[in-house]
């Protein structure tokens with residue numbers, strides 16, 4: 011769990027949350043993003059995902075919820091990120107209820123760094139950030155053929171709630187996935 015005391019927005023790069031050490035010379039840091047990271051995050055977004063956003067949208071999400079904008083860094087290079095939006099509205103999990111929701115808007119790891127557990131750590135850390143922001147549920151949209159991401163989310167407790175037909179610009183469908191946030195996850 012992130013300790014609030016340690017949280018410094020846009021301070022040094024060293025809002026370190028945890029380290030992943032796949033081998034002893036090649037440590038990977040999981041830390042809060044700062045505005046200096048945004049250009050690299052946007053470059054990863056272009057390389058890895060078909061959904062792109064304006065530069066100002068990345069900044070807006072960072073300013074609005076730095077607790078849920080997390081990056082993975084290796085040798086001073088950003089190699090993965092997750093960014094989320096905090097929303098208030100109808101619950102996805104409980105009909106006719108209101109909820110504070112952590113929406114995973116964009117999330118990726120560079121191809122050469124995949125299957126090392128980095129993606130999982132980024133989502134776990136974002137879920138911690140959502141709890142700091144007092145969210146009681148989290149949700150996301152994922153392409154129905156994105157098996158790697160779907161398995162990762164399911165392992166972290168997310169369930170498929172609905173299929174969103176022709177959700178993406180290219181006409182492809184999405185699964186809406188959601189999880190209740192509590193002390194156990």
Ligand SMILES: CC(C)(COP(=O)(O)OP(=O)(O)OC[C@H]1O[C@@H](n2cnc3c(N)ncnc32)[C@H](O)[C@@H]1OP(=O)(O)O)[C@@H](O)C(=O)NCCC(=O)NCCS
Pocket residue numbers: 058059117118119120123124125126127128129130131150151152153156157158159161162163165
């Ligand atoms: C989805 C993505 C971020 C996963 O990142 P990653 O660092 O490779 O994921 P991890 O190594 O943390 O994997 C965590 C778990 O996810 C599952 N998983 C990840 N990749 C998988 C794959 N290719 N096939 C099956 N399961 C996979 C596994 O269960 C894995 O757990 P395990 O290592 O205990 O088996 C990465 O594949 C990616 O950037 N894809 C392109 C962008 C994208 O699709 N983003 C999500 C949009 S919703």
